[in-house]
Amino acid sequence: MRDCRFDVDRVPELLERVERQDDPEAWEELGWRLVLEHDLVSPASFAALPHLVHLAPRSAQARGLAGKVLERAAGRHGCDGLLANCADAIKEFREVLDEHLRSRPADYLVSFRALLAAEEEYHWANTLEGFTDDIIGVDCPHCGLPVTIVIGGFGCYSEARDGGEEIRRDLRPAVAEELTGTGRWMHQITVRDGQEVLANGIAYLFGKAECPCCASVFSVADEYTSANRPVMR
Template identity: 85%
Template sequence: MVDWTWAQMRDCRFDVDRVPELLERVETRNDPEAWKELGWRLVLEHDVVSPASFAALPRLVRLAPHSAQARGLAGQILERAAGPHGCDDLPANCTGAIAEFREVLDRHLRSRPADYLVSFRALLAVEEQYHWANTLEGFTDGILHVDCPHCGVGVTIAIGCFGCYAQVRDGGEEIRRELRPAVGEQLVGTGRWMHQITVRDGQEVLTGGIAHLFGKAECPCCAGVFNVADEYASANRPVMR
């Protein structure tokens, strides 16, 4: 029988009875099929979450120290906390679970796990850095698209194993300029925090990518210099509720 507190906690499939049963199955038996169904009931395609997603969060966090599935699913829910989900009061009611999840993730990241990027993105969501939690990749072959704030031309920003550069196409010719990674005191705010965490945990690829992301680019057309992260965030950051 479903506890009365779940009576109005619809999941992403508009059911109110399945999530409590599935949570019981993953808590008691670590049931793989239950984890699979729980995933698409709590986080739907197109970044949709539901009241049941946040209602399930405290129980997922309790499992998170020893469960990659719980860490990943809790992180996906929090990455979408700034979006439209029809349950604005529920994230505020999860402050204790979110604080606990922050500690779990910090300990886990220090162990340099195989799922480092997934957990790092979850930590960004915990810190309410929703934009970077949703867009940060591993910087192996990353491509960003921004407009030069000086001349308005579209600039491709590449950050990956094949190079770190700004590029524009002029007719049939590709013109590139090397990015200027931020170092030392040039890194401030969120970029500095992200960089410090990845340095602490020995994540060289992520560290280098973050330094370039929060560094400078020179527009190959007009030679104007701009901050990559600022221009990308201003063009892509979702409107907060």
């Protein structure tokens, strides 16, 4: 199966090399053969996924690369049949990642994003940046104005322009007990694993924002999800 460089022989050779020994050069080449710039993946990307999952318990590179492939699984890659054949590997990957996250590893964010992708929460897997200064864009559902949502060390607020003036309003974080669905699941995992910054950011992400111009209040996560969650074919 062709990789992102249209070769058919290199990925099997590289997988054999990284399985024999932790070869940094092989991992680097494998990365750009399985995931190309502009979020492109190839048939070889999904064919390699079970091999990466097999290596994932002991390899940060394997976990990261498998996660990158899955983060792009909702795109127009033309490999739906190959992806369906990976169902058992993806289930195993979820279990590997959950156990790994409980150890509070150095690659926590990378593995958490991979878990989101494995759970088909693709829009969140591609959005979270660790809440040091995350920025997402939504439209106010009432007046249609583009609103910037900022969550990070410089503050948690909504921002919009009214003419030439920038107006900010503080976000309203969700109360943990009131979270439901995906937000509750994400928050519970990060709390369980002692990831205070992530848990706090998720509370704001699944909280409420006030439109700086029309003053209406809306759910940040709902508006972002409705605009960005991919439609699964």
